[in-house]
Amino acid sequence: MAEDDRRTIPEATVARLPIYLRTLADLAASDTATISSERLAELAGVNAAKVRKDLSHLGSYGTRGVGYDVEYLVYQMSRELGLTHDWPVVIAGAGNLGQALANYAGFGNRGFPVVAMVDTDRSKVGSRINGVPVRHLDELEDIVAEHGDIIAVLATPAGAAQDVADRMISAGVTSVLNFAPAVLNVPDHVWLRKVDLAVELQILSFYRQRHADATATATASAGNGEPAATGTG
Amino acid sequence: MAEDDRRTIPEATVARLPIYLRTLADLAASDTATISSERLAELAGVNAAKVRKDLSHLGSYGTRGVGYDVEYLVYQMSRELGLTHDWPVVIAGAGNLGQALANYAGFGNRGFPVVAMVDTDRSKVGSRINGVPVRHLDELEDIVAEHGDIIAVLATPAGAAQDVADRMISAGVTSVLNFAPAVLNVPDHVWLRKVDLAVELQILSFYRQRHADATATATASAGNGEPAATGTG
DNA sequence: CCGGGATCGTTCACGTGTTCACAAAGTCGC
DNA sequence: GCGACTTTGTGAACACGTGAACGATCCCGG
Numbered sequence: 001m002a003e004d005d006r007r008t009i010p011e012a013t014v015a016r017l018p019i020y021l022r023t024l025a026d027l028a029a030s031d032t033a034t035i036s037s038e039r040l041a042e043l044a045g046v047n048a049a050k051v052r053k054d055l056s057h058l059g060s061y062g063t064r065g066v067g068y069d070v071e072y073l074v075y076q077m078s079r080e081l082g083l084t085h086d087w088p089v090v091i092a093g094a095g096n097l098g099q100a101l102a103n104y105a106g107f108g109n110r111g112f113p114v115v116a117m118v119d120t121d122r123s124k125v126g127s128r129i130n131g132v133p134v135r136h137l138d139e140l141e142d143i144v145a146e147h148g149d150i151i152a153v154l155a156t157p158a159g160a161a162q163d164v165a166d167r168m169i170s171a172g173v174t175s176v177l178n179f180a181p182a183v184l185n186v187p188d189h190v191w192l193r194k195v196d197l198a199v200e201l202q203i204l205s206f207y208r209q210r211h212a213d214a215t216a217t218a219t220a221s222a223g224n225g226e227p228a229a230t231g232t233g
Numbered sequence: 234m235a236e237d238d239r240r241t242i243p244e245a246t247v248a249r250l251p252i253y254l255r256t257l258a259d260l261a262a263s264d265t266a267t268i269s270s271e272r273l274a275e276l277a278g279v280n281a282a283k284v285r286k287d288l289s290h291l292g293s294y295g296t297r298g299v300g301y302d303v304e305y306l307v308y309q310m311s312r313e314l315g316l317t318h319d320w321p322v323v324i325a326g327a328g329n330l331g332q333a334l335a336n337y338a339g340f341g342n343r344g345f346p347v348v349a350m351v352d353t354d355r356s357k358v359g360s361r362i363n364g365v366p367v368r369h370l371d372e373l374e375d376i377v378a379e380h381g382d383i384i385a386v387l388a389t390p391a392g393a394a395q396d397v398a399d400r401m402i403s404a405g406v407t408s409v410l411n412f413a414p415a416v417l418n419v420p421d422h423v424w425l426r427k428v429d430l431a432v433e434l435q436i437l438s439f440y441r442q443r444h445a446d447a448t449a450t451a452t453a454s455a456g457n458g459e460p461a462a463t464g465t466g
Numbered sequence: 467c468c469g470g471g472a473t474c475g476t477t478c479a480c481g482t483g484t485t486c487a488c489a490a491a492g493t494c495g496c
Numbered sequence: 497g498c499g500a501c502t503t504t505g506t507g508a509a510c511a512c513g514t515g516a517a518c519g520a521t522c523c524c525g526g
Contacts, residue, residue, distance in 0.1 A: 209315025
């Protein structure tokens with residue numbers, strides 16, 4: 001493996017690393033010392049060759065004939081994913097979704113403490129949700145200044161998302177996770193990921209609809225209602 | 234375009250159709266009659282050629298020199314996505330996330346009525362959340378029988394997700410949207426998509442971490458902190 | 467010290483998705 | 497009607513991700 005490859009991990013691999021990490025953490029908790037690519041692939045729901053190729057991007061941490069050392073792999077992977085220290089998170093929008101995210105254990109527990117929520121609704125500002133203070137959107141610059149490099153989670157209505165994102169970014173935010181059902185335009189230096197519930201449901205709806213069509217029209221012909229799609233790379 | 238192509242829409246295209254549809258619906262609401270692929274691409278945040286190729290999978294609904302008829306495209310796309318009728322949804326898990334999803338307007342409003350939530354916590358069973366009745370998991374078979382083909386949304390703890398999924402599937406469910414932070418194994422005839430908050434944050438963390446590394450080590454060299462990644466295909 | 471068995475790391479071929487580029491096909495002004 | 501202009505639809509080149517295959521490497525028992 002060339003020295004350069006270690007610094008250019010394919011996007012598809014990056015998206016799978018957290019899954020591997022979670023699986024490996026479970027294994028470590030159950031006192032499993034080593035694991036083969038085949039078993040890890042099974043647990044992570046992917047192909048064994050893919051596991052080996054993915055892990056090879058991190059370096060040669062496996063031992064032929066034995067497998068991978070779970071503890072060491074967890075350590076290296078955590079380091080690579082930047083999980084050795086906390087990343088503060090600010091949630092924009094204290095509505096249903098925002099509150100649920102603030103309460104979500106998986107957030108704060110594992111390295112992503114929610115340091116504040118911001119909203120424009122003055123009746124919410126000043127309260128606390130799961131211990132997280134709700135502050136006014138206008139205080140955003142202060143919050144970023146307090147915590148430095150921060151991750152923005154957008155849980156606002158669609159109409160407000162772009163405006164809030166713009167303010168986040170001009171305040172210095174470079175990582176945005178968008179839950180609002182809207183397409184966001186961000187500058188090149190900002191990393192954006194999006195989670196869209198409606199889109200996911202509609203994708204499911206498409207395949208179901210097509211399956212219904214296929215079985216309806218092809219009652220006697222060779223109906224090929226190909227199923228089994230895994231989602232959200 | 235061969236007759237066959239209309240029935241084999243690439244997965245990547247399917248994932249973008251809902252975005253186009255939402256954009257087009259907004260345009261229709263603002264009395265825009267026709268739109269070019271270039272403008273639609275701009276609004277949807279993608280490449281113009283990609284828009285044309287994606288839309289060509291639905292058929293030749295554009296007019297050269299003019300663009301696409303917005304209304305007609307909305308109609309065809311809704312039909313293709315199976316949005317001409319409702320798809321009932323059952324949410325498993327009445328915790329923070331499940332409740333937020335039940336309250337989420339984008340769900341029930343646009344063709345995905347939440348007909349029930351299921352949980353094993355007897356203190357929750359019998360109550361209503363945003364008008365949605367919370368029933369016991371054991372009633373799952375009844376619920377599926379009542380509403381026929383149903384979409385399952387899993388908002389349970391990770392440990393319970395596989396069990397609940399198994400029960401859903403044996404009750405007849407063929408579409409599953411998984412919010413639980415766990416890898417699910419489902420039979421081939423079931424469509425599965427997943428949304429994982431922790432994974433998304435960790436992906437953001439990776440790119441931020443790498444960026445920090447790059448700028449730290451390459452203060453004087455040609456620091457190439459390549460940003461701008463769009464998420465969740 | 468050596469052979470057998472297991473498993474990694476990598477190469478290669480293939481399929482899928484993206485982007486460019488351009489002919490085909492339409493509109494509009496005159 | 498006709499030419500200029502606009503925009504679609506698609507062919508082709510390219511980039512990327514996947515999965516199978518296999519040599520390389522390591523442990524273990526004797």
